Each structure stands twice: as C-alpha cells, then as structure tokens.
Amino acid sequence: MNYSGTHSGFTQQANMRLRNSSMDDSDGSQLFENTSGAEVGPQAGYRNQQGGPPPAGSSGHSLLTDPMSNLAMAYGSSLATQGREMMDKNLDRFIPISKLKYYFAVDTLYVGKKLGLLVFPYMHKNWEVSYQQDTPVAPRFDVNAPDLYIPSMGFITYLLVAGLALGTQNRFSPELLGVHASSALVWLVMEVLVVLLSLYLVTVNTDLTTIDLLAFSGYKYVGMIVGVVAGLLFGRTAYYLSLLWCCAAIFVFMIRSLRLKLLSEAAAEGRLVRGARNQLRMYLTMAIAAAQPIFMYWLTYHLVR
Template structure:
C-alpha cells in the first residue's frame, strides 16, 4: 500500500522530458551558413558564369555549322502559303512577279511571300515520296524495309550531291549569288512534289499516266527553277548593267540552265523503277 501511494503521488513525466537515446548532432543552420559564406557564394556565381559561357560557346559552334536560328525562317509557313506554293510548283507558267520581297534588308518570311524559299514543303514532300514509294513497292509485292531504306537513302544522297555540285560550280564560276546551301536544298527539294504526282498517277493509271503527269511536272519544275534561279545567279550581273554576251555572263546562264535541267533527270531517275 505505501508503494502504491507513492506511485500515485509521483508526477507522470511528459513526453518532452523523456530521455534521448542518442544526441542529435545535426545542425539545420549548416546549409544556410555555407550559403552565407562569401567564398561559397563566389564559387557558385563563378560556376554559373562558366555554365552560361559554355552554353553560349556550344550554341555558336552549332549555329556555325547548322544555322538553327536561320532555319526558323524557312519553316515560317502557313496553310495558305503551302497551297499557293504547291500551285506555283505545278503551274508556274502564268506567274509574273518572281522577285523576293525584303523588309529592312532582310527577306520576309515565306508565309508573306510566295517567292521565298522554304523547307517545310521539301521535307514533307521527301517523307511523302518515301511513303508513296513504299506503297508502289507493296502493290508490286516487292516491298521490304531494306529496299525502302535504300530508296530513301538514295534520294537523300542524290540531293546532297546535287547541292554540292551546284555550290562547287558557283565557286568555280566565281558568282557572288544570293544563294546559301539551305536555299539550294529548298529549291532542289521542290522536285519531290512532281515525283509524288507522277508516282500517284502511275499507281492509278499505269505507265501512261505516269509518263504524262511526270512530263508535265518536269516542264513545270524546269520553268520554276529557271525563273527563280536567274534572279539569284544573274543578280550580280544585272546590278552591273544590262546583261551582255560576255563569257562570264554566258557561264552564269549555262549554270542556271544546267541546274534547272538536272531536276527532270533526277525526277525520272528516282521514280521510273517504281512504276510497272
């Protein structure tokens, strides 16, 4: 009984007063102290500066070989522009004004000027051409992933070779043309539109339809390239005065005709074996 009474009189210990098994050595103020340290702050600022400089250097290096900022211009298109451009590629005979519009010494975006080159149509046309080629091979029971990949890589290789040949020719002729490598890729990629039309005609109407529509598209792309490139390649000569029959001007004209005439040859070469 005395023990029970003493136990009743002993005050109960609160949870906050319970003994700790281990001493808490963690200090929540350590990160704050490190951040408050001037040396740490200086190191963090220096590291951030190095990261920004490295990002800028990498961006300049990439833009030097692949002009990413410039590529945005070639994809600035809309639905109206795409429709008008496709009509111009297939029916260029009635188009009169081929001059590219400028604003503050810079060409306007393609969606505001139908004469401006773009990369949206060439890229989409190339992909569509590969798909239509696969469809044509499938209807002939000749489809295989390897053959389709060979068709795509062959078309891409010919495009690269064509652009390199034109650039080399411009260098040899010493023409200061307002043509970049991206412009040449755009102009050379427009021929895939006519190739798609020819292949679809071959699938629907056989060889007769293929040859008829491909011939029309070949003439259309030839006229389109002549009227577009002559403003680029012959621009320097036109600025000097009336075009004469000097040897240099004749070389420029021959180069323009050669580039335009190469388009129908490649259109036929890359499609004739897909139609039976």
C-alpha cells in the same frame, strides 16, 4: 505476554518491509515512465531513427551545409547558362537558326499558290522576289520567295508514298525504306555541293545562299509525289505522263527562278566580261534545271511496276 509482543513486533517489521518494497517498485516504475516520456522532441526522434543519441554539433553542420549547397547550385546554373550561350553561338555559325525561321514563315495560302506554281509555272509572269528595306520579304507575302517548308514536307511525303508503293508490291521492309530515305538525302546533299562548287569555279557573285539552293533542289519532291501517286492509281502509263509534265514544269520553274539570281550581277560588269560570264551562268542555270528531271526519274522509276 512476551511472546505476543514479540510476535506483533515481527509482524510490524514484515509489514514495513513489504510497504518499503512496494514503494521502491512504484518509484522505479515512475522513474522509467518519466524518462521515456521526457524524450519527445527532435532529439528523441533522431535517437529513435538512428538507434542512438544525435551527433554533437548537428545543428552547426546543417548551417554549414545549406550555404555550400546554395553556392554550388548558383555556380552550376551559371555554368549551364554559359554553356548554352556558347553552344548557341557555335551552332549558329554552322547552322543559321535565325535565318531558318525566315524559310519556314509560310501560311496555307502561300503553300497552295506555291504548289500551283510548281505544277503550272507557264502562266506566271513576275518571278522577282520582293524586298523591303534591302531585306527579302517573308515567303507568306511573296510566292516567289524560296522556302523550306514545302521541300521538307515533300521529302517526308515522298518517303510515305514510297513505303505505300513498296507495300502494294509486297516488298516493304523498314531496311528498304531506310535505304530510300538515305539515298534521297545523299543525292540532295551531293547536288547542293556540286552547285556550290560550280558557282565557286565560275566565280559568280550572287545572293543565292546554300539554304536557297537546298530549297530549290527540294521542290522536285512535289513532282515525284505526283508521278508515284498517279502510277499507283492508274498504272505505269499514268506515271510516265504525269512525271513528264512535272519534269517540264520544274525545268521551267528552275530556269526562271535561278536566272534572276545568277544573272543579277551581270549588269555591273564590262561588256566583254559580261558576255563570257553570261554564257557560263546560263549553262550553269540550264545544268541545274536539267538535273532535276534526272533525279526525279532516278528516285521514282523503281516504285511503280
């Protein structure tokens, strides 16, 4: 009897130990699940990304960073605005952007009339530029007004025609075309500078600006294009004939256009001074007009063979 009671006591103690151990395991697993499930939020995400707890005072750091970044952006935008205004002011001092808009105010009708005037200037009667409240009207309203659209397009077209001519002669190369472009540009700039120096030495008071001189000097590209295209299509004889016609046309055009510009102040001077300066102005006008055919031949003769 004693043995059986003792055995039953041991059995009850063993069962209690197994039950306690299972309860401990279940409590441990429940504790682990609760702690892992409790970290669902910004801090838990931060800890998972960084591999540790979020730094202390992170919310305060973000509050301090946002105002500083906004202040830096505002300061940078103000500096950019000031720099752009300063650049526009200094650029307009050397390159009058506002005035350039006037020289590109053209339309298709004006371009057609001006091209016809450059090739056939003999029948044109009125060469005076129209004014409205002491300001010349836009080129699209007056065919006599100088523009930069035709000279700039003529320069580009001349380079394209030169490349075509070199290609038909198996002499085309990007380097050679670049030499032609730089040569034409350098001669144009030198021509304008020489005219400005001559006007300064002769002391001519005129409203002829540097951009006007650039426009008038750029009109010769129209005749150059006509001569080269005629030479490519019909041979060298056609080149000489068409270039001769265009040279005579540009000479007449320059004489009649610049004569009004350079002699506009002659009426306000005395008779003796007016007579002496008129001769100088006429010589200068004829020199500028005579230089156009020379440049036209110099820049095109090697393109037609």
